[in-house]
Amino acid sequence: MDTSVSPATQTTDTPAVQQAPKVQARKVNVFYGNKQALFDVNLDIPDRSVTSFIGPSGCGKSTFLRCINRMNDTIDICRVEGDILLDGKDVYARDVDPVILRASVGMVFQKPNPFPKSIFDNVAYGPRIHGLASNPEELSEIVETSLRRAGLWTEVADRLDEPGTGLSGGQQQRLVIARAIAVRPEVILMDEPCSALDPIATARIEELIDDLRNNYCIIMVTHSMAQAARVSQHTAFFHLGKLVEAGPTEQIFTNPNDKRTQDYITGRFG
Amino acid sequence: MAALVVVMLLAWFNGRTKAMASAGAHPSTLHSLPGYSGTYLAIWSVLPAFILLALFGLFGDLLLNLQMRQNLPADIRALPVEQVELFMRNARALAFGGTASETSTALQEAAKAYANLSRISNFVVIGAVILLTIGGFLYARGRLGKNFRARNHVEAVIFGVLVVCSGIAILTTLGIVLSLLTESLRFFSEINALDFLFGLKWSPQTALRADQVGQSGSFGAVPLFAGTFLITFIAMVVAAPVGLYSAIYLSEYAKPATRRIVKPILEILAGVPTVVYGFFALLTIGPFIRHAAETVGLSAQTQSALSAGLVMGIMIIPFVSSLSDDVINAVPQALRDGSYAMGATQAETVRNVVFPAALPGIMGALLLAISRAIGETMIVVMAAGQSANLTANPLEPVTTVTVQIVTLLTGxxxxxxxxxxxxxxxxxxxxxxxxxxxxVSLRVVRKYRERYD
Structure with missing residues (x-):
């Protein structure tokens, strides 16, 4: 939890990590057809903290996020080179089943996407697929714990069999987070989780993210620099497919090394 | 007609020229483009005359007959209705140089009067048409000018044309329903509606002469509807799984290149004329089923509910697959991504997320396919036979509602x-x-659409 001591992120030539990073990227290049979207990204992401990716639209931050749980596999023309290590193990290795990988690297999307099922079935979806519960009681327990952790339990406890699509936008996003938590992931990827929400719902989600970092490695793409500053301990700035700078959030926002970071953060472009 | 077209063209050019002239050296000061003025003038010259002609075409004969009937000699008007009709028919035939079934002086005179009347009325109408054309032309031409809003008037006419066109479709439907209703009411005044709806015996041959035997004429529609539903059921048993699975393959698994080729091929099935399916069923599937049934010791006939149902099922596969493919494609990608991100495989995603999300739409597609199968005639005429058996055995010939309608009306x-x-x-x-x-199916489909748009 002690994030101020661990200089979590780093660039190529200074591997000064005290705590082993949860996710490591080494020379990651991503292509969509002939177009290269990411260039030689090297990045270490620590466990039990929130890391934000910031940068202008189209800079490759979402692409990189989707590499970590191999969601890019679902896009035919997408090709990934380089290594992404989760706990030191390459997720693109031949013997890794992306389906198993995604169970330990959960993902929350920009728009809340609850399944057209009941609230209970939404959360129980992952545990059922992966056989995490051996009996119905255990399943309801997992559902309850996940909803509690996502801060949604008190609001939905008495209507678990109503459709998840009937909740408000902010509630839906927390439902989706509960759904992700239910499969006990180690890493949770969030792709602009608040951009479709109003400020109040956003505040709830940010609070929730802050809680969750005690147990998970959270990686978040955001367009709001204020949000990155508020909730993340580490920040990585992407520009035109390159990782420009990464480091503790405070440092990136108060004393960036690169002029492009400075310009973006002060609102000169992007 | 040709004259009207010429008038129209002339009016168009004249209106255009006048509009241009009224604007003087600056055509851009006109309210509407000169072409609109031309169109306005053309419409006014032709449309009223055309409407009159159309009305005359529709109701002219009616008026003539009415007029003539009043002029008939009193002794003929005293005759029974059929004879008066016959007389009138003969008179009309004579008047236009045809041959009549009998001749008499009264008839000759009536024919002469009729020919006269019709000649006069033609003259009147032609005169009226010419007057209307000229009048409309002059009226509209007088209104043309620099500030005249020809564009708005022309667009009002276009609006009217659109309304009339859509009205035609609605009125036709209404007309069909009304004629069905009135004729059915006549039928139900002879046959008890309950006997018709719940009677178990269908044998519509009524005695033509009193001494005919065995022609009882019983109108119990249950065997027909039973046959219809049996065949529809068999067809859906074939079409629902095949169509659905091919839709899932096309939308979820097939590569775009494969999909581009396979989908049109599947839709070709929908373009095969039903007669072709019919003789396919009669000549290929029917005998095959009979042989197959005989090998396992069942008795079967070439014409059977099974062969008609099977072939009809094949016919409606493209309906099911194409519509389901559309609704499956309409399931937001975000839902699939959500499922994949949970570590679900593609099959799990399809089964647990995509299929339930698309289910209402798929139900709609199936219901549309069912109504298509119920209304299908040609295949059943050829492949299922015409004997009204009340049976659940698909190897026996049955008949359907549509087939019976065909045989009833073609005699x-x-x-x-x-x-x-x-x-x-x-x-x-x-x-x-x-x-x-x-x-029901449209409502189901619409409900589904609302959820995701």
């Missing part, structure tokens, strides 16, 4: 006998069933 029966009238009653019930199915 040379009198048109007002219970036998032919029963066709309308059958048609009405069938219409109500398919209408109900369509309404």
């Amino acid at each position: 040379d029966q009198e048109f007002d006998s219970a036998k032919t009238l029963s066709a309308f009653a059958l048609g009405l019930v069938l219409f109500i069933i398919t209408l109900g199915l369509n309404i």
Whole structure:
């Protein structure tokens, strides 16, 4: 939890990590057809903290996020080179089943996407697929714990069999987070989780993210620099497919090394 | 007609020229483009005259007959209705140089009067048309000018044309429903509606002469509807899984290149004429089923519910697959991504997320396919036979509502006998069933759309 001591992120030539990073990227290049979207990204992401990716639209931050749980596999023309290590193990290795990988690297999307099922079935979806519960009681327990952790339990406890699509936008996003938590992931990827929400719902989600970092490695793409500053301990700035700078959030926002970071953060472009 | 076209062109150019002239050296100061003025003038010259001609074409004969009937000699008007009709028919035939079935002086005179009348009325109408054309032309031309809003007027006329066109479709439907209703009511005045709806015996041959035997004429529609539903059921057993699975393959698994080739091929099935399916069923599937049934010791006939149902099922596969493919594609990618991100495989995603999300739409597609199967005629005529058996054995020949309507109306029966009238009653019930199915399925599909748009 002690994030101020661990200089979590780093660039190529200074591997000064005290705590082993949860996710490591080494020379990651991503292509969509002939177009290269990411260039030689090297990045270490620590466990039990929130890391934000910031940068202008189209800079490759979402692409990189989707590499970590191999969601890019679902896009035919997408090709990934380089290594992404989760706990030191390459997720693109031949013997890794992306389906198993995604169970330990959960993902929350920009728009809340609850399944057209009941609230209970939404959360129980992952545990059922992966056989995490051996009996119905255990399943309801997992559902309850996940909803509690996502801060949604008190609001939905008495209507678990109503459709998840009937909740408000902010509630839906927390439902989706509960759904992700239910499969006990180690890493949770969030792709602009608040951009479709109003400020109040956003505040709830940010609070929730802050809680969750005690147990998970959270990686978040955001367009709001204020949000990155508020909730993340580490920040990585992407520009035109390159990782420009990464480091503790405070440092990136108060004393960036690169002029492009400075310009973006002060609102000169992007 | 040709004259009207010429007038129209002339009016168009004249209106255009006048509009240009009224604007003087600056055509851009006109309210509407000169072409609109031309169109306005053309419409006013031709449309009223055209409407008059159309009305005359529709109702002219009616008026003539009415007029002539009043002029008939008193002794003929005293005759029974059929004879007066016959007299009139003969007179008309004579008047236009045809041959009549009998001749008499009264007839000759009536014919002469009729020819006269019709000549006069033609003159009157032509005169009126010319007057209307000139009048309309002058009226419209007088209104043209620099600030005249020709564009708005022309667009009002276009709006009217659009309304009339859509009205035609609605009125036709209404007309069909009304004629079905009235004829059915006539049928039900002869046959008890309950006997018709719940009777178990269908044998519509009524006695033509009093001494004919064995022609009882019983109108129990249950065997027909049972046959219809049996064949529809068999067809859906074939089409629902095949169509659905091919839709899932096309939308979820097939590569875009494969999909581009396979989908049109599948849709070709929908373009095969049903007659072709019919003889395919009769000549290939039917005998095959008979042989197959005989090998396992069952008795079967070439014409059977099974062969008709199978072939009809193949026919409606493209309906099911194409519509389901559309609704499956309409399931937001975000849902699939959500499922994949949970570590679900593609099959799990399809089964647990995509299919339930698309289910209402798929139900709609299936219901549309069912109503299509119920209304299908040609395949059943050829492959299922025409004997009204009340049976659940798919190897026996059955008959359907549509087939019976065909056989009832293609005979040379009198048109007002219970036998032919029963066709309308059958048609009405069938219409109500398919209408109900369509309404339900459209509502289901719409409900589904609202959820994701």
